[in-house]
Amino acid sequence: xxxxxxxxxxxxxxxxxxxxxxxxxxxxxxxxxxxxxxxxxxxxxxxxxxxxxxxxxxxxxxxxxxxxxxxxxxxxxxxxxxxxxxxxxxxxxxxxxxxxxxxxxxxxxxxxxxxxxxxxxxxxxxxxxxxxxxxxxxxxxxxxxxxxxxxxxxxxxxxxxxxxxxxxxxxxxxxxxxxxxxxxxxxxxxxxxxxxxxxxxxxxxxxxxxxxxxxxxxxxxxxxxxxxxxxxxxxxxxxxxxxxxxxxxxxxxxxxxxxxxxxxxxxxxxxxxxxxxxxxxxxxxxxxxxxxxxxxxxxxxxxxxxxxxxxxxxxxxxxxxxxxxxxxxxxxxxxxxxxxxxxxxxxxxxxxxxxxxxxxxxxxxxxxxxxxxxxxxxxxxxxxxxxxxxxxxxxxxxxxxxxxxxxxxxxxxxxxxxxxxxxxxxxxxxxxxxxxxxxxxxxxxxxxxxxxxxxxxxxxxxxxxxxxxxxxxxxxxxxxxxxxxxxxxxxxxxxxxxxxxxxxxxxxxxxxxxxxxxxxxxxxxxxxxxxxxxxxxxxxxxxxxxxxxxxxxxxxxxxxxxxxxxxxxxxxxxxxxxxxxxxxxxxxxxxxxxxxxxxxxxxxxxxxxxxxxxxxxxxxxxxxxxxxxxxxxxxxxxxxxxxxxxxxxxxxxxxxxxxxxxxxxxxxxxxxxxxxxxxxxxxxxxxxxxxxxxxxxxxxxxxxxxx
Numbered sequence: 001x002x003x004x005x006x007x008x009x010x011x012x013x014x015x016x017x018x019x020x021x022x023x024x025x026x027x028x029x030x031x032x033x034x035x036x037x038x039x040x041x042x043x044x045x046x047x048x049x050x051x052x053x054x055x056x057x058x059x060x061x062x063x064x065x066x067x068x069x070x071x072x073x074x075x076x077x078x079x080x081x082x083x084x085x086x087x088x089x090x091x092x093x094x095x096x097x098x099x100x101x102x103x104x105x106x107x108x109x110x111x112x113x114x115x116x117x118x119x120x121x122x123x124x125x126x127x128x129x130x131x132x133x134x135x136x137x138x139x140x141x142x143x144x145x146x147x148x149x150x151x152x153x154x155x156x157x158x159x160x161x162x163x164x165x166x167x168x169x170x171x172x173x174x175x176x177x178x179x180x181x182x183x184x185x186x187x188x189x190x191x192x193x194x195x196x197x198x199x200x201x202x203x204x205x206x207x208x209x210x211x212x213x214x215x216x217x218x219x220x221x222x223x224x225x226x227x228x229x230x231x232x233x234x235x236x237x238x239x240x241x242x243x244x245x246x247x248x249x250x251x252x253x254x255x256x257x258x259x260x261x262x263x264x265x266x267x268x269x270x271x272x273x274x275x276x277x278x279x280x281x282x283x284x285x286x287x288x289x290x291x292x293x294x295x296x297x298x299x300x301x302x303x304x305x306x307x308x309x310x311x312x313x314x315x316x317x318x319x320x321x322x323x324x325x326x327x328x329x330x331x332x333x334x335x336x337x338x339x340x341x342x343x344x345x346x347x348x349x350x351x352x353x354x355x356x357x358x359x360x361x362x363x364x365x366x367x368x369x370x371x372x373x374x375x376x377x378x379x380x381x382x383x384x385x386x387x388x389x390x391x392x393x394x395x396x397x398x399x400x401x402x403x404x405x406x407x408x409x410x411x412x413x414x415x416x417x418x419x420x421x422x423x424x425x426x427x428x429x430x431x432x433x434x435x436x437x438x439x440x441x442x443x444x445x446x447x448x449x450x451x452x453x454x455x456x457x458x459x460x461x462x463x464x465x466x467x468x469x470x471x472x473x474x475x476x477x478x479x480x481x482x483x484x485x486x487x488x489x490x491x492x493x494x495x496x497x498x499x500x501x502x503x504x505x506x507x508x509x510x511x512x513x514x515x516x517x518x519x520x521x522x523x524x525x526x527x528x529x530x531x532x533x534x535x536x537x538x539x540x541x542x543x544x545x546x547x548x549x550x551x552x553x554x555x556x557x558x559x560x561x562x563x564x565x566x567x568x569x570x571x572x573x574x575x576x577x578x579x580x581x582x583x584x585x586x587x588x589x590x591x592x593x594x595x596x597x598x599x600x601x602x603x604x605x606x607x608x609x610x611x612x613x614x615x616x617x618x619x620x621x622x623x624x625x626x627x628x629x630x631x632x633x634x635x636x637x638x639x640x641x642x643x644x645x646x647x648x649x650x651x652x653x654x655x656x657x658x659x660x661x662x663x664x665x666x667x668x669x670x671x672x673x674x675x676x677x678x679x680x681x682x683x684x685x686x687x688x689x690x691x692x693x694x695x696x697x698x699x700x701x702x703x704x705x706x707x
Contacts, residue, residue: 021178021280026078026093027058030169034062035073035138046105046136049077059322061099061168063141069559076137076169082129088179090208091129094122096171096352098139099321100147105136115387116148117141117170117321118348118370119394125175126208141167146383148391149348152373154415161372162562163313163347164548166321171351180208181215181238183269183282188401189438190254190288192301197254197288199230201247203269207238214238215279216272219247224255224263233272256301257287257403259341259362259619260677264403287359287403293440293464296496298537300364305619306537307342307364308584310335310566311501312544314351317569320548325353330571332357335544336680338566338577339584341617342538344444344500347372347412349395358404361678365402366466366500367395368409368444379411380420388424389431396436407440408432409500413468416458417447425458442466444500446475449484454491464537465492466500472522473508481529489535499530499539505552506563512554515563519576527583531616539616541580545569586611586621587648589672589685594655601658601689604670608683609651621648623677630658633667666691 031053035045043050053075062074082091093106099117103110107130111123143150143165152159187202201219216235223229230249255263264285271279292299299305312331314321328351335343340363345354348370358365369391371384378384392410399405410428415421429441440463447457448467454460467488472478488497504522506515523541530536545565552562561569566577587610596602608626611618627642638661643654662668667690674683 021176021182021282024175024177026080026173026175029078030056030058030060031077032056032060032062033075033077034067034070035075036070038073040073040075040138045075045077046110046138047108047134049079049134050075053077058173059096059168059170059319059324061166061170061320061322063164063166063168064318064320070167071142071165073138073140074167076139078135079132080135081132089126090178090180090182091124091126092122092176093125093135094120094172094174094176095169096120096173098137098169098171099141099165099167100143101140103138107134116391116394118350119391120171120398121394137169139167139169141165145378146381146387148384148387149370149372150374150378150384153375153378154373154413159373160550161347161370162549162551164315164320164550166315168320168322170320170322179279181213181271182206182208182280183271184242185397186267186269186282186284186401187397188267188284188286190251190286192254192256192288192290196250196252199249199251199265199267199286199288201249201267201269203245203247205238205243205245205271207240207243210240212237212239214274217245217247218270218272219249220268220270221249221251222266222268224265226266229254229265251288254288257289257359257362258300258303259305259307259364260622260624262360262362262403262678263287264359284401285356285359286401289403291364291406293496293537296494296535296537298496300619303620304613305341306531306613306616307619308539308541308617309340309343309363310338310541310544310580311344311346313346313547314348314354315547316545316571317548323351328353328357331544332361334567334571336361336363338544338581339586339617339682341619342366342498343540344368344409346543349391349399352398355399355402355404359402361680363404364406365404366407366409366442366498367399367405368412369395371411371414374411374414376415376418376420379415379418379424385424385427388428392428392432393435396432400436405439407442407463408436409466410441410443412444413446414443416443416445417451417456422458422461426461429461440464444468446470446501448488448491449475451491459492459495462495464496464498466498468501468542469499470502470505471526472518473504478522478525481526485529485533485536489533495535497533497536499536501540501542502526503542503564507552507554512563516574516576519574520579523576523579523583527616531614534613536616541566545571584617585683586617586619587624587674587683589626589674589683591670591672591685591687593687593689596658600691601662601668603655603657604687605653605655606672607651607653608645608648608674610648621682622646624648624682625675626672627675628656628670628672630662631669631671632662632665633669638662638665638668 033053102114106128109128114121149161184204190199218233220231221229268283270281342364442462444466446468471481504519509515545567546561546569549562553560590607593601594603625644629640630638639659670687672685
C-alpha cells in the first residue's frame with residue numbers, strides 16, 4: 001500500500017502561523033477487503049493492513065464485479081504521512097457518504113461511528129495525528145427493521161427496499177487543514193422585500209484554543225457576475241468551544257433565482273484576527289428567491305408555475321452508487337433535455353454535484369430521507385425516529401443553502417394512515433421547522449384515494465400533498481384515476497398536490513416488448529388528466545432509468561434491473577423518452593411553407609404558442625429566443641436567424657422569406673429551436689420540402705432521433 005506524503009503540501013499551505021483552511025483530496029490509493037466472518041477487528045485490521053487486500057480508488061462500491069451481491073462487513077485502508085508543521089494546525093477527516101453503517105479508526109484509535117448511507121459526516125483527527133498515519137474504515141451494508149433504509153415491513157416482515165444496497169465509500173473523502181479558529185458551516189437564508197432583499201448569514205464557529213479570542217467575522221456576498229454585492233462585519237469574542245453569529249446583508253437590486261434565470265450568489269466568510277490577518281475563510285453558494293403555496297398553487301417569485309420532471313436513482317452498471325461527476329452530468333444533461341424543472345429527486349439525499357446542477361439549471365427539488373414502506377411499528381420505534389431526525393439534520397445542514405430545494409420529504413409509501421404514522425410525521429415536521437423554518441414539509445403517499453377522512457392520514461398535517469399514483473398497474477385500472485383524483489380533491493380542498501410518482505413498471509406487461517408501449521399510453525392518457533385539475537402543481541414520472549433491485553422483477557428473478565425508465569440501465573433511449581420529451585415542452589412550435597411560383601416555397605410561417613395555466617407544465621417564459629436554420633439537400637446552410645422574446649405570454653407568429661440562396665435546391669430542411677435564457681432547448685420543430693412532393697413536417701421527439 002502506498003504511503004501518501006502530505007508534508008510538502010503542508011509546507012506550502014501552512015507556513016506558520018496557520019492561515020485559512022485548505023481541502024486535501026483523499027480519494028486515491030486505498031486498499032479494500034471484505035470481511036465475511038466479521039473478524040477484522042479481532043484480527044487487528046484497525047491497526048494494520050491485512051493480507052489479500054485489493055487496490056482501489058474512491059468513490060467505490062464493492063457490489064460490482066466479483067463481490068456483486070455481497071452483504072456484510074468490508075474494510076477500507078489508507079496510509080499517509082503528515083508531519084506537523086505548526087502547533088496550531090487543526091485537521092478534520094470528512095466522508096461524503098458511506099453505505100451503510102461505518103466505524104472509523106486512525107492509528108488504532110476509534111474516531112467514531114456513523115449510520116446512514118447518503119449524508120456527509122466528519123471527525124476531528126488532530127489529537128490522533130502522527131508522522132505516519134494508518135486510516136481504517138469498517139462498513140456494513142446489511143439492513144434491519146430499524147435501519148434507514150430498512151426492511152419494508154409495511155408489506156412483508158422480510159421485504160427489501162426497492163433499490164440496490166451498494167456498500168462502500170460511495171462519495172468523496174477529504175481532509176480540511178486549518179487553524180484553531182474556524183468556520184464550521186454557514187446557513188444562508190434570504191427574504192425579498194420592497195427595498196430588495198435581506199440575506200441572513202448564520203455562521204457557526206469553532207474555537208479550539210484554550211483561551212477566548214477577539215475576532216471579526218466579515219461576510220461578503222458576491223453576485224452572479226462575481227462582483228461584491230454586499231458586505232458586513234461583525235466583531236465578536238469567542239470563548240473556547242462552539243459559537244454562532246448571524247450577519248444580515250442587504251441586497252438593493254438582487255438577481256432572483258428562478259426556473260429559467262437560475263442566478264447564483266456566493267457568500268464568503270472571513271475570520272479576521274485582531275492584527276488584521278485572515279484566520280479562516282469559508283465559501284458557499286446561495287440564491288435569492290421566494291417560493292409560496294397560495295390558493296393551492298405553487299408560485300416562484302410571485303409567478304405561478306406548474307412543473308414536471310422525472311426521478312432518478314443514483315446508480316449504473318459501471319459505477320453503482322459510487323457515481324463520478326461524468327455520469328451525473330451525462331444523466332442530468334439528458335434529464336434537462338427532457339424538460340425537467342421539478343424532481344423529488346429520489347428516496348435519499350443526493351450527491352452535492354446534483355444539488356449544484358439543479359441550482360445552476362433551474363430545477364426545483366424535494367429531497368427525501370429513505371424511510372421507504374415502513375410499518376406503523378417501525379414509525380413508532382424511538383430508535384427509528386431518532387435516526388430519521390439524525391439523517392434529516394445531516395441532510396438539511398449539508399444541503400440547506402441550495403436555492404433549488406423548496407421542500408423536504410420525510411418518508412415514502414409508509415403507514416402514515418395510522419396513529420403511529422401520524423405521530424411520526426408530526427414529530428418530523430416539527431423538527432424540520434425548528435432547523436429550517438423557511439421550507440415546506442411533506443411526504444410521498446400512495447393510499448390517499450383509500451382514505452375515508454382526511455383526518456385519518458398524516459397528509460392532513462402536511463404543507464402540501466405528494467401523491468404516488470399507479471393507476472393502470474399497482475393501484476387498479478387506468479380508468480379509476482379520474483375518480484380517485486376527484487376524491488382527493490374533495491377530502492383535501494385546501495391542499496396543493498404534486499404527483500410525486502406515476503408511470504408503468506414492465507412487470508405488468510405480459511411480454512417485455514409490450515412494456516414501453518404501455519408506458520407511452522399511460523403518459524399520453526394521464527398527463528392531460530392531471531393537467532385539467534388546477535390544484536395539481538406538478539407531476540414527476542418514475543423514472544429516468546431502469547435500476548437494480550431485488551423487487552418488481554420478472555417471476556423467478558432474485559435480482560436484476562427494474563424495467564421502469566425512459567432509458568434502460570445503459571442509458572439507451574426507449575420510445576417513451578421521446579413521448580415524454582414532446583409532452584413536456586413549455587411551448588409548441590408550428591411551421592408551414594408558403595408556396596411560390598412553380599410550387600417552390602417562397603417563405604415559411606412560424607407560430608410559437610406558449611403553454612398556459614391549463615397546461616402541465618406551465619411557467620412564464622421570459623427572455624426566450626427562437627432560432628432557425630434552412631439547409632438544402634446536401635446539408636448546406638442557406639439562411640439562419642433568430643428572434644428574441646422578452647415575455648412570451650401569448651402566441652407569436654412570424655413569416656420569413658426563403659431567400660434567393662435557396663433557388664435551385666431540390667429539397668429544403670427547416671429546423672427551429674426555442675431556446676431558454678440558459679441556452680438549453682425548450683422546444684423544436686423540423687419541416688421538410690422536396691421537389692415534386694408535398695411538404696413533410698416532423699416534430700422533434702417521437703418522430704425524429706434526438707439532436
